[in-house]
Amino acid sequence: MTENTQQQTAATTELPTQYTPAEVEGPLYERWVERGYFEADAKSEKPPYTIVIPPPNVTGSLHLGHAFQHTLMDALVRRKRMQGFEALWLPGMDHAGIATQNKVEQQLAEEGKSRHDLGREEFVERVWQWKEEYGGRILGQMRRLGDGVDWSRERFTMDEGLSRAVQTIFKKLYDDELIYRAERIINWCPRCLTAISDIEVEYQEDAGELVSIRYGEGEESLVVATTRAETMLGDTAVAVHPDDERYKHLVGKQIKLPLTDRTIPVVADTHVDPEFGTGAVKVTPAHDPNDFAIGQRHDLPSLSVMDEHGVITVHGPFLGLDRFEARSAIVGALKEQGRIVAEKRPYMHSVGHCSRCKTTVEPRLSMQWWVKVGPLAQQAGDAVRDGRVKIHPEDMSRRYFDWVDNMHDWCISRQLWWGHRIPIWYGPNGEVVCLGPDDEAPTGEGWTQDPDVLDTWFSSGLWPFSTLGWPEKTPDLEKFYSTDVLLTGHDIIFFWVARMMMFGLYAMDGQVPFTTIALTGLVRDEFGKKMSKSNPNAVDPLDWMDAYGSDAVRFTLAKGANPGADVPIGEDWVQASRNFANKIWNATRFAMMNGATIEGPLPDASQMSATDRWILSRLNETVAQVDAYYEDFQFAKLSESLYHFAWDEVFAWYVELSKTTFFAGGEQAKVSGRVLGEVLDVMLRLLHPIVPFVTDTLWTTLTGGESLVIADWPKDSGFRDKAAEEEIELVQRLVTEVRRFRKEQGLQDAQKVPARLELAGTALVAHEAAIRQLLRLQSEGEGFAATASLPVAGATVSLDLSGTIDVAAERKRLAKDLAAAEKEKAQAEGKLGNEAFLAKAPDNVVDKIRTRLAKAEEDIARIQAQLERLPQA
Numbered sequence: 001m002t003e004n005t006q007q008q009t010a011a012t013t014e015l016p017t018q019y020t021p022a023e024v025e026g027p028l029y030e031r032w033v034e035r036g037y038f039e040a041d042a043k044s045e046k047p048p049y050t051i052v053i054p055p056p057n058v059t060g061s062l063h064l065g066h067a068f069q070h071t072l073m074d075a076l077v078r079r080k081r082m083q084g085f086e087a088l089w090l091p092g093m094d095h096a097g098i099a100t101q102n103k104v105e106q107q108l109a110e111e112g113k114s115r116h117d118l119g120r121e122e123f124v125e126r127v128w129q130w131k132e133e134y135g136g137r138i139l140g141q142m143r144r145l146g147d148g149v150d151w152s153r154e155r156f157t158m159d160e161g162l163s164r165a166v167q168t169i170f171k172k173l174y175d176d177e178l179i180y181r182a183e184r185i186i187n188w189c190p191r192c193l194t195a196i197s198d199i200e201v202e203y204q205e206d207a208g209e210l211v212s213i214r215y216g217e218g219e220e221s222l223v224v225a226t227t228r229a230e231t232m233l234g235d236t237a238v239a240v241h242p243d244d245e246r247y248k249h250l251v252g253k254q255i256k257l258p259l260t261d262r263t264i265p266v267v268a269d270t271h272v273d274p275e276f277g278t279g280a281v282k283v284t285p286a287h288d289p290n291d292f293a294i295g296q297r298h299d300l301p302s303l304s305v306m307d308e309h310g311v312i313t314v315h316g317p318f319l320g321l322d323r324f325e326a327r328s329a330i331v332g333a334l335k336e337q338g339r340i341v342a343e344k345r346p347y348m349h350s351v352g353h354c355s356r357c358k359t360t361v362e363p364r365l366s367m368q369w370w371v372k373v374g375p376l377a378q379q380a381g382d383a384v385r386d387g388r389v390k391i392h393p394e395d396m397s398r399r400y401f402d403w404v405d406n407m408h409d410w411c412i413s414r415q416l417w418w419g420h421r422i423p424i425w426y427g428p429n430g431e432v433v434c435l436g437p438d439d440e441a442p443t444g445e446g447w448t449q450d451p452d453v454l455d456t457w458f459s460s461g462l463w464p465f466s467t468l469g470w471p472e473k474t475p476d477l478e479k480f481y482s483t484d485v486l487l488t489g490h491d492i493i494f495f496w497v498a499r500m501m502m503f504g505l506y507a508m509d510g511q512v513p514f515t516t517i518a519l520t521g522l523v524r525d526e527f528g529k530k531m532s533k534s535n536p537n538a539v540d541p542l543d544w545m546d547a548y549g550s551d552a553v554r555f556t557l558a559k560g561a562n563p564g565a566d567v568p569i570g571e572d573w574v575q576a577s578r579n580f581a582n583k584i585w586n587a588t589r590f591a592m593m594n595g596a597t598i599e600g601p602l603p604d605a606s607q608m609s610a611t612d613r614w615i616l617s618r619l620n621e622t623v624a625q626v627d628a629y630y631e632d633f634q635f636a637k638l639s640e641s642l643y644h645f646a647w648d649e650v651f652a653w654y655v656e657l658s659k660t661t662f663f664a665g666g667e668q669a670k671v672s673g674r675v676l677g678e679v680l681d682v683m684l685r686l687l688h689p690i691v692p693f694v695t696d697t698l699w700t701t702l703t704g705g706e707s708l709v710i711a712d713w714p715k716d717s718g719f720r721d722k723a724a725e726e727e728i729e730l731v732q733r734l735v736t737e738v739r740r741f742r743k744e745q746g747l748q749d750a751q752k753v754p755a756r757l758e759l760a761g762t763a764l765v766a767h768e769a770a771i772r773q774l775l776r777l778q779s780e781g782e783g784f785a786a787t788a789s790l791p792v793a794g795a796t797v798s799l800d801l802s803g804t805i806d807v808a809a810e811r812k813r814l815a816k817d818l819a820a821a822e823k824e825k826a827q828a829e830g831k832l833g834n835e836a837f838l839a840k841a842p843d844n845v846v847d848k849i850r851t852r853l854a855k856a857e858e859d860i861a862r863i864q865a866q867l868e869r870l871p872q873a
Contacts, residue, residue, distance in 0.1 A: 015701060019585035021549025025693045029143055037081075037709040038148045040088035042475035049085035050483040051077055052464050053149065054496065055157065057096035058131055059103055062141035064523040064557075064569065065489065067541040071554045072520065072561055072635055073487050074148050075689035079630060081148075082685070082713035088480050089148060090467055092155035093136060097419040097456040098192050098356050104130050104418070120417050127418045141542060146550050146692050148709070153476075155467045157459040158420070164437045165466035166420045166459050169507055171436040173371065174424075179412075181424075183367045185289040186411050187352065190310035190323075191359035194415040195368055197455060198408065199494045202355045207346035211331055212278070214339050215264075216255030222247060222266070223341050224282040227349055229334070230326040232257070233314045234305040235264055237283040239294055242268035244279050258339050259316075259330065267298045286365040302365050308415075310362055323362065369413040369422060369452065373502065377407045380501035383512050389501070391517045392633050393563040396490055400517075403494050404501075412455045419453030426450070461499035464513035471507075483514045487633075490519040490564060518633045519564050523557070526570025544574050551691035552578040558690045559643070561635035580643060581694045584687070587651040588680055588698045594662045595673030598681050598703050603671045605721070609661070610766065612675040613724035615654040618645065619679055624716040626686055635690075642687055650679055653732065660769045677702065682714040727763040730793045731771065734764060737792040738775050744866050745801060746810060752776045753804055754784050758796040788869050807870055814867050821859040828853035 032038065040048075051073050056066060073089065081087040104127050105115055115123040142149065155162060173179040186195040212225045215238055224238060235257055240247040247266065254263040271294055272281055285295030286302040295302055305314045310323040317333070318326045334340050352361040381404040383389045384397060391397045413422060423435045428446025435441060441449070462470070464486075468477040482504075488497065497517060504513030525539075544553050555577040560567040588596075605613055622645045629638035654676070661672045684699040688708045696708040705711055747753065755777035759765045771777070777797075786798035801807075828849050831837055838846060 015585075015589050015698075017589075019549075019582055019694060021551065021581075021693065022546070024697055025144075025146070025550050028693055028696060029146060032148070032707065032709055033143075033151060035707070037707065038089070038150050039152050040086055040150050040480070042479040044086040044479075046084060046086035048480050048484075049077070049080040049087045050090070050480040051088070051485050051487065052090045052467055052483055053092060054486075054488050054492075055092045055094040055155075055460060055463060056138045057099055058093045058135035058156070059096050059099045061137050062145070062541055064539055064541050066138070067145055067553060068523050068557045068561070068567060069487060069489065069520060070142060070145055070147050071557045071690070072518075072633075073485075074146065074554075074692075075558065075635065076485060076487070076630070078148055078689035078692065078709065079713060081709070082688070082711060084712075086479070088150055088153070090153050090155070090480075091139070091142070091147070091149035091151065092463075092467060093139070093157070094456060094460055095131075095156065095158040095419065097414055097416050097453060098194060098196075100127060100131070100135070101416050101418040102192065102356070103134075115417060123417050144542065144545060144550060146554065148692075153467070157456070157463075161469065162459060162462070162466045163420060165462050165470055166454065167423050167435070167437040168471045169462060169503065170423055170454070170458075171434050172507070174434040178372045178376065179369060180372060181367065181369050183365060184370070184411075185286075185292040185363050186366050186368055187361045188308070188364035188366065189354040189357065189359055190308065190362055191357045192354060193308055195366060195411055195413060196354060196361070197411055197457070200355045201352040201361050202358075203350045203352050205348050206351040206360075208349055208351065209327075209331075210342075210344040210347040210349075211334075211340060212342040213258065213282075213334055214341050215258060215282075216250075220250060220253060220255060222250065222255070222280045223278045224280050225277045225342075226282060227347065228287075228327065229330045230312065230318075230323050231284045231287045231305065232282060232330065233260065233312070233318065234284045234286050234303040235282045236285060236295065236300045236303060237264050237267050237298065238280055239267050239269045239272050239283050240280050241272045241274040242270065244272075244274040247280060258337060259333055265300075267294070267300075269294050269297065288363050292365065304365055306362065306364070308364075368411050369424075369450075371410040371412055373407045373410050376502035376506055377404045377498070379505045379510070380404045380498055383501060383505060388512050389515060389517060392519065396493075396519045396564050399490065400493055400498070404498050407498070410455075410499075412458050413450075413452040414455055415451075416453050419456065420459055422450040422452050422454060424450040457495060457499055460496055461503040462507070464500055464504055465508055481508065482512050485516045485518055486514040487518040487520065489522060491522060493519070520561065521564055521566035523567045523569055526568050526573070528566070528568050539569075539571075544571065548574050548578040549581060549693070551581045551693050555580060555639060555691050558635045559639040561639075562637075563633050580647065581691060583647060583651060584684075584691075584694055585698065587655060588684075588702070591655060591676050591680060592702055595669060596676040596680055596702070597673050598677040600674060602678055603674055605719075607671050608675060609668065609672065610724045610727045610763070611654065611657045611661075611770075612672055613721040614728040615649065615679055616675060616719055617721040617725055618649050619682055620716045620719050623682065623686065623714050627716070639690060642683075642690070646683055646687065650683060653728070654679070656774055657728075657731070657767070657770045660773050684708065685711060685714045730762065730764055731767050733793045734795060734797065735771060735774050738777075738790060738797055741788070741790055741799075741869070742775070745804075745870075747801075747804060750776060751804065752778050754778045754781055754800040756780050756784065756786065756798040758798070762794045764793065764795050811867065811870060814863050814870075818860065818863045818867070821856050821863060825853060825856035825860065828856060 053073065054069070077087045077089040104123070107130065108114060108118070118126060170179065187198065187201050189196055208227050210225055210227055211229050212223050213229070213232070214221055214223050216222060222238060226232065238255065240251065242251070250266040251268045252266065254265055257264050267283070271290065272279065283291045283294050283300065285292045285300055286304040292302070294300070305312060306323060307313050312318045312321045312323065312326045318329055321329060331340065353359065354361055381401060384391060384400060391400055425433045425435065425442050426448050427433070427442065433442060464483050465477065465481055468474060468481050470477055486497065486500070500513050504511070541553055552574050556569060556574045557567065559577070560569060622641060625641050626638045629641065658672050658676065662669050680702055681699070684695045684702070685708060688695040688699070692708070699705065699708045699711070753776065757768055757771065757777070759768060764771065784800050785802060787801045789796055789798045831849050832853065
């Protein structure tokens, strides 16, 4: 035994008999970080590979969706690092304007204060304090999961460098007339007291009311229907279709607006659908986007009737009422005047809610800042159409094009204090000045800065290049931009992906922000239901990591990751992945204690057994298969391939088939030990990106290497041996068939049975010892009398079951099972033969009965075969 082999044996025996993730994962991760394995070098001559992490909110904590996407990103980056790329996975957080401000305002409310008590400057300082104390919890949780990110490059959307990037691109867009200020209808949240974008509005079916109201008098009257009666106080017209004969006599005339002293015109507009409702619609330009467009076309005034809290501001009996209180009061007043023609309650209709606080959104006319997205969206669409950026899976491209090709101008101003303040200054004489990051703010009396901040998604849209140092020409930007893969959920194509495309192409002179967009689905529970904090199916991934280890959680998530498809996950599946990690540990430890080694060159194929050549052939096929799946983002398939190879082919077959060789010792045992060492070495490398902790621990013990994080990724050597594969397939067929027979006969797995193996003329001859070992078959011995013979794979296995089972009892049991199966068959046939039943029964019921019949027939055939194989009593 050489010195290296002695050291390896000693290290192996020091491995605990059981794998305990809690004792391994934390210290091992810190060792990876301390040694700088995840830090990328912009001066390296290696080809770059870059992923920027979708920045989680500073207020957030790790949920299964994060864990899912981080697992996949980590796998991509770890593999590329092992392949020799200068791999950068850049971490960071989003300042989450509305969510973070809400957190701090809640904290102040507990102290009996509001942000206005502090003032803007002190409030912002308070938010920074909150961020330092409570924000970034998710970063520690990312470590727990095993994220191989470059912590030395951690960024935050409000840090100095990224703030400079935000101000730079704002001024550039402003100077290019792609940012402008205008009064338009926006989505307003009366709870958050800010504008929110269209894609931050969640629509749900609410039970409201539909009220039909008569406007005007006598023949010069018409009926309009509304779900928001309170907005009628701001009506400035009624619109009808120009071709609607019912109302042609009213077009251009004035009619009385109920509950007010005003009259309003009837206008003809093609937007109105004459087939919907009464064909007449009330027009409230200040409180509805469609009405606003009609108002623009007909030069109608816009009357705002609510303040920012959704409280009525119109003088009269409804002044000071909340919008919902006003709705009921106005309907009541209209009833008193006999103006209500019809009411429908409940009336289910789609209502917009703030995605953060769930408050019903109020369309509101407001002066805001906008991005003119037309030219930017055109470039973002063209980059995918001409192939510079590929979307995977490809069928998701339609969703992307639906968005970028129909994008409305983007409202980017928010009425908050926390965020990037809009760099616009207003002078005493109407001056408007936009400042870049190096410009001095105007001084003198009367100059004020715009009070609003930018939408959080504005700064997030710069993430792929601002995090690398833009607008400066940094070594990081030169080395790592364009990034390679954006891996994210298909649900934020609109929030984030399209905006990064627009800003990246604009700021970087047509250079795309990433070359591939890999879209994932959403994580759901095991029944396919969406997980939510408000539902009992919500899972904290840290709880599963505590119970089963991070590797188990990661492998479960990767195993369910089909491109673009939602991922169902249940705790049973995590337990199964934990069992897989334990199997890797136990089987590898056993193999290392019984001769597996990487010492010396791999023996020539001529020195190997068929079993050795088979496993090396399967190993190289697996390497090629896994590589192909990685390139196609087929994480579920590559995980399944690795699971099958490790559990089934290496541990269940190769190790078991080789035990007789190892126990016999000699030169062949040394050859097989070297082959097994090679297989374990490559297998652990292949598994490492998905399950990094257990694999690194085992691999460093097996090889004496420093770490799998910096080891080489395996390559397909091209070795294939189809003859060996066919030979071992024969062994597997024979062993599987005999095992099935033993099970049918009720034999225990460890129960030994005398047997005669007739293998002459087949490739199975060389495997007799292994076959007997696997099947617990003894030699024939004296008095051997075959009670059952199994022809399989060109050979015959004869078994003497006398004395091993109670034949009479077994016949009795099988006869009972046969009678039950025949009864089930007769019942199914009876129903299927009943024409009256078939005429009335639903198709799914009939299908179930046909399935029961087929199952009964299969059971009958199986049981009869078992009875025939039993020895005669």
